Amino acid sequence: MKSPPTSTVDLVSDLSRGFAILLAFLGGGDWISRSAGLPIPGSVIGMALLTIALLTGLVKMRWVEAASAALLSRLGLFFIPPGVGVMLYFELIARQWLPILGAMIGSTLAVLWVTAGLAQWLIQEDQTP
């Protein structure tokens, strides 16, 4: 980690530069997603491109780390409005509540256990050749 910005002005300029870079990669990702007709959203393509840009040094980590920390430490907040939107589907869900909740709960547990179990087993196997 680099030393923190020394003043509020520095922090604001760090944040605005970081946001501008994140939005540029989001826009680029959106453009690729739309023009290629991909089912993958622009934000995910933007993340992949920014990772490549950071690894190759095209974008410096210190340009984006303040803005990234500001967004990622509040990630849950941004899910609240779409979550409130679930209220529009209460009736539709209530009509088929058993298969929806049963499949949701059973499948979530299955994914958690299969993924964690395989990952742990393969990591241990890789470490003990």
Place this chain on the structure above:
Amino acid sequence: MTMLTAAPWFGILITLAIWHVALQLNQRWRTPLLNPVFVSITAIILLLLAGGISFENYNVGGKWLSFLLQPAVVALAIPLTRQIRLVHANRRAVAISMLCGSVCGIVTATVFALLLGGSEELARTIAPKSVTTPIAMSIAAQTGGHPSLTAAIVIITGIFGAMIGPEAVRLLRLRGPIPIGLAVGAAAHGIGTARILQDEGHLAGAFSGIAMTLNGLLTAIILPYLLPLILKLFT
């Protein structure tokens, strides 16, 4: 009331205020049941119903906050880049567990829904439930599901997976930041990743972000081929 609440300040203000209270509750009683995303969504829905305020009015402001999800997903590149050596060192574990996690999510969601009496359309709607909302909606649209119901189920799955994920994984004596991060990211996408970043540290958070991305990509590729096979076997 409608005139007043249809302005952006309303949705933003109540979301920020309730989120702040939910974070305080979560800090005072450290239990996953008081997941701040879950508590805030429930409180806001109750508030809107009690006040007779429509979701459309709330979302005039709400959509400003949900827009920030998009640059936040781009920002997941930063923890990913910081942990890239560890990702590379564990590439076999990451690749295989993600591939199996993705297939497992599609198969179990579809089969359980059908076995519990769900229609074929419901099976198509619930099949992509573990992947992040925009990917899930475009998969559902492409494979004959109901995209906006898919979005609602994706959010419910994310909240459930975020609330019980790390606990469920530890229940089977599985541990370590990499398995927990990968599992919760694969099962509960961004909402799971939000909890992992908050409770399990940066390392697990990076792997959770990777899992959410890889599971989204793999499911988008695999599901259109796998779903017809499952439906043929079980209907």
